[in-house]
Amino acid sequence: MIGERGAAGSRTPGTATRGETVPTVPPAETAARRTAVDVTALLERGRTLATPVLRTAVDRLAPPMDTVAAYHFGWIDAQGNPTAGDGGKAVRPALAVLSAEVTGAAPETGVPGAVAVELVHNFSLLHDDLMDGDEQRRHRDTVWKVHGPAQAILVGDALFALANEVLLELGTVEAGRAARRLTTATRALIDGQAQDISYEHRDRVSVEECLEMEGNKTGALLACASSIGAVLGGADDATADALEKYGYHLGLAFQAVDDLLGIWGDPEATGKQTWSDLRQRKKSLPVVAALAAEGPAAARLGELLAADAKSSDFENFSEEEFAARARLIEEAGGRDWTAEEARRQHTIAIEALDAVDMPEQVRARFTALADFVVVRKR
Numbered sequence: 001m002i003g004e005r006g007a008a009g010s011r012t013p014g015t016a017t018r019g020e021t022v023p024t025v026p027p028a029e030t031a032a033r034r035t036a037v038d039v040t041a042l043l044e045r046g047r048t049l050a051t052p053v054l055r056t057a058v059d060r061l062a063p064p065m066d067t068v069a070a071y072h073f074g075w076i077d078a079q080g081n082p083t084a085g086d087g088g089k090a091v092r093p094a095l096a097v098l099s100a101e102v103t104g105a106a107p108e109t110g111v112p113g114a115v116a117v118e119l120v121h122n123f124s125l126l127h128d129d130l131m132d133g134d135e136q137r138r139h140r141d142t143v144w145k146v147h148g149p150a151q152a153i154l155v156g157d158a159l160f161a162l163a164n165e166v167l168l169e170l171g172t173v174e175a176g177r178a179a180r181r182l183t184t185a186t187r188a189l190i191d192g193q194a195q196d197i198s199y200e201h202r203d204r205v206s207v208e209e210c211l212e213m214e215g216n217k218t219g220a221l222l223a224c225a226s227s228i229g230a231v232l233g234g235a236d237d238a239t240a241d242a243l244e245k246y247g248y249h250l251g252l253a254f255q256a257v258d259d260l261l262g263i264w265g266d267p268e269a270t271g272k273q274t275w276s277d278l279r280q281r282k283k284s285l286p287v288v289a290a291l292a293a294e295g296p297a298a299a300r301l302g303e304l305l306a307a308d309a310k311s312s313d314f315e316n317f318s319e320e321e322f323a324a325r326a327r328l329i330e331e332a333g334g335r336d337w338t339a340e341e342a343r344r345q346h347t348i349a350i351e352a353l354d355a356v357d358m359p360e361q362v363r364a365r366f367t368a369l370a371d372f373v374v375v376r377k378r
């Protein structure tokens with residue numbers, strides 16, 4: 001097991017103090033470790049180092065998959081014209097190249113890992129959009145919408161294969177270790193997706209089940225991103241495991257914030273539809289925390305969601321009907337509880353760094369990336 005699980009029962013949903021919805025202030029207990037870090041520059045460094053290698057890898061795909069993938073990454077528009085589109089926040093490449101620096105290696109050492117993780121991440125997004133029927137991603141129509149479901153499946157599969165190719169063609173012992181960790185993380189990611197989808201059809205999901213699912217679906221790949229550069233730089237297993245623990249809890253914080261944005265996020269910022277997770281009947285953290293609470297709002301929410309599951313008219317629900325469900329989730333305490341959970345996971349992540357000997361500037365950068373994940377709005 002990578003991280004600390006359980007203990008959810010001791011943090012009873014519905015009892016959180018009312019506060020920020022999406023946390024906007026990094027938790028005070030980690031403030032002392034913070035020095036000025038330009039997170040935008042850190043994200044840009046990961047993107048700049050990874051993108052040329054990513055593009056070369058994507059160019060290997062047979063037409064039309066190369067073009068479809070280029071559209072997904074935001075390099076061209078739906079007509080094939082070059083764009084400076086939104087290729088995502090590039091959190092994983094930033095973590096991967098930073099983790100190489102833990103070993104004293106140059107950030108470039110982490111680039112094949114950054115590219116491999118980003119390929120797996122994007123494979124999962126392509127398939128996820130198709131499974132969820134999502135029509136918008138990164139402010140553009142999704143690949144299945146523009147190029148059809150078959151291309152979304154094929155390009156997703158191809159990106160997954162490319163990820164392993166990019167690592168294994170290095171031919172080193174370290175690359176073999178990195179590929180093994182990435183493959184294990186990918187299997188956890190798929191497990192998490194299967195759990196997530198199965199929960200959509202259940203009336204009740206416990207907070208513990210939701211956290212386990214989110215640890216698989218999001219924590220495992222962020223754990224891999226946070227350690228893969230160090231593995232390529234020759235880090236021992238204990239160091240890689242400690243960095244994985246940081247990334248796993250960072251992933252849980254990331255997903256908690258994602259769950260908040262999936263209900264209350266600004267579509268202009270997230271690039272997704274309003275109430276996107278409610279439209280999918282997702283049993284995300286705010287929902288399961290609200291359902292686990294006591295009181296009239298939780299009870300009414302339970303009744304409504306049970307009726308929705310059987311409703312033949314769900315697809316035609318109005319904005320107001322989704323807004324009413326969001327209000328009940330908030331009244332039952334699901335919104336505040338999830339924001340608090342994001343802060344709690346953020347703290348565990350940063351404390352995990354204590355087990356690793358690394359330059360203080362590198363530690364400050366990991367801390368700053370964790371802060372960014374918690375306060376992000378997209």
Ligand SMILES: CC(C)=CCC/C(C)=C/CC/C(C)=C/COP(=O)(O)OP(=O)(O)O
Pocket residue numbers: 087088089090091123124125127128138189190193217218254255258378
């Ligand atoms: C096998 C399968 C289909 C798995 C799907 C798993 C899945 C979709 C997990 C969600 C992970 C997540 C929070 C993505 C957004 O990342 P981000 O906000 O960093 O995205 P960005 O790259 O657009 O910034």
